[in-house]
Amino acid sequence: MSLSQLNIHHVRNLRRASLNDANRINVLYGENGSGKTSVLEAVHLLGMARSFRTTSARTLISHGEPHCVVQGTVRSALTNGSVSLGVQRGGRGELSLRINGESVRTVASLVEQLPLQVINANSFDLLTGTPSARRQYLNWGVFHVEHRFFPEWQRFQRCIKQRNTGLRRDKLGGGELAVWTRELAKSGALLNDYRQAYFAQLAPLFRDLMQRLLPQLGELELRLRQGWDKRLSYEEALAASQASDREKGFTQVGPQRADLKVTVDGYPAADVLSRGQQKLVVCGLKLAQGQLMQSAGHSRCIYLVDDLPSELDTAHCQRVCEELDALQTQVFITCVAREDVARVWPGGEQPSMFHVEHGEISAR
Ligand SMILES: Nc1ncnc2c1ncn2[C@@H]1O[C@H](COP(=O)(O)OP(=O)(O)O)[C@@H](O)[C@H]1O
Numbered sequence: 001m002s003l004s005q006l007n008i009h010h011v012r013n014l015r016r017a018s019l020n021d022a023n024r025i026n027v028l029y030g031e032n033g034s035g036k037t038s039v040l041e042a043v044h045l046l047g048m049a050r051s052f053r054t055t056s057a058r059t060l061i062s063h064g065e066p067h068c069v070v071q072g073t074v075r076s077a078l079t080n081g082s083v084s085l086g087v088q089r090g091g092r093g094e095l096s097l098r099i100n101g102e103s104v105r106t107v108a109s110l111v112e113q114l115p116l117q118v119i120n121a122n123s124f125d126l127l128t129g130t131p132s133a134r135r136q137y138l139n140w141g142v143f144h145v146e147h148r149f150f151p152e153w154q155r156f157q158r159c160i161k162q163r164n165t166g167l168r169r170d171k172l173g174g175g176e177l178a179v180w181t182r183e184l185a186k187s188g189a190l191l192n193d194y195r196q197a198y199f200a201q202l203a204p205l206f207r208d209l210m211q212r213l214l215p216q217l218g219e220l221e222l223r224l225r226q227g228w229d230k231r232l233s234y235e236e237a238l239a240a241s242q243a244s245d246r247e248k249g250f251t252q253v254g255p256q257r258a259d260l261k262v263t264v265d266g267y268p269a270a271d272v273l274s275r276g277q278q279k280l281v282v283c284g285l286k287l288a289q290g291q292l293m294q295s296a297g298h299s300r301c302i303y304l305v306d307d308l309p310s311e312l313d314t315a316h317c318q319r320v321c322e323e324l325d326a327l328q329t330q331v332f333i334t335c336v337a338r339e340d341v342a343r344v345w346p347g348g349e350q351p352s353m354f355h356v357e358h359g360e361i362s363a364r
């Protein structure tokens with residue numbers, strides 16, 4: 001899976017920019033404010049229909065313009081064909097998605113065509129943010145390797161909404177609540193099975209990666225909390241919390257409360273690791289997902305790495321580059337100076353260099 005061509009219209013300071021001849025490893029370098037992160041943001045818009053920096057469409061669109069458009073061509077090694085993708089976003093959030101010129105309704109169809117992994121300043125949320133960031137990470141991974149996950153996840157959202165409504169409307173009580181509780185128990189148990197199966201494969205990959213990225217670190221552990229007492233089935237957990245759920249008016253246990261915990265010698269990684277070490281753990285988590293996708297014979301994801309060298313010393317930056325290189329996947333990396341990444345990239349295939357300046361991209 002690789003993005004061979006990209007056209008960007010009116011994304012931040014990229015009023016009209018193109019990236020032609022993208023290779024496997026692409027380094028975008030340039031001064032602060034030149035538009036490097038915005039290029040990655042445009043790729044993200046193409047694959048996820050949203051920015052990774054803002055929820056406000058107006059912030060993303062070049063000032064004074066009604067909308068932004070990103071078009072790209074994705075080549076798939078699996079099908080040996082190419083797909084053209086297009087996303088247009090208006091100032092009030094209007095969204096139009098196209099695959100091969102045909103309008104599509106769901107973002108999920110886009111995500112399947114262009115699986116993206118982002119490593120940027122927000123990625124620290126995986127360690128220091130709320131559980132929802134970690135659930136999103138987990139869901140992304142399961143989505144890409146287990147095709148039954150997404151429909152089940154949608155079913156689960158419907159069930160929990162209905163059950164919560166049932167919990168609040170006391171007079172409906174018994175019958176209806178029991179029906180939705182039963183449905184929820186089934187769906188939640190399945191979601192959890194998919195997540196557990198995924199996690200069982202992910203954890204050893206993460207451990208091995210961290211051995212290479214940060215070998216001197218103490219006992220690093222990654223654990224999955226499923227969202228309820230693991231000695232109980234989901235059905236039992238729902239039954240046990242029903243009285244309290246009624247009082248509170250919402251479902252307190254289940255996959256919607258799942259979380260991942262990263263600890264070092266028993267302490268939360270966020271509390272004991274330096275910023276640079278945290279970045280390496282985040283890279284380990286993201287790289288492990290890419291490896292897993294690949295080993296499962298699924299399409300490869302594309303990595304967007306914003307400001308790779310920041311917070312990393314040369315030796316660690318080099319290790320991350322080695323792992324990215326070993327994945328044999330397409331990578332877009334930003335940095336300030338031309339040599340920042342090029343000088344630590346392992347031998348063999350050399351990165352294609354793109355200079356970003358005042359919102360324009362040129363290959364050199
Ligand atoms: N909506 C917008 N319209 C026009 N320019 C913008 C908008 N949002 C941000 N910018 C400008 O775009 C430039 C590029 O930002 P960014 O991509 O973050 O730069 P870099 O990552 O190269 O440091 C900045 O100078 C910023 O002020």
Ligand SMILES: [Mg+2]
Nearest residue numbers: 036037038307
């Ligand atoms: Mg930037």
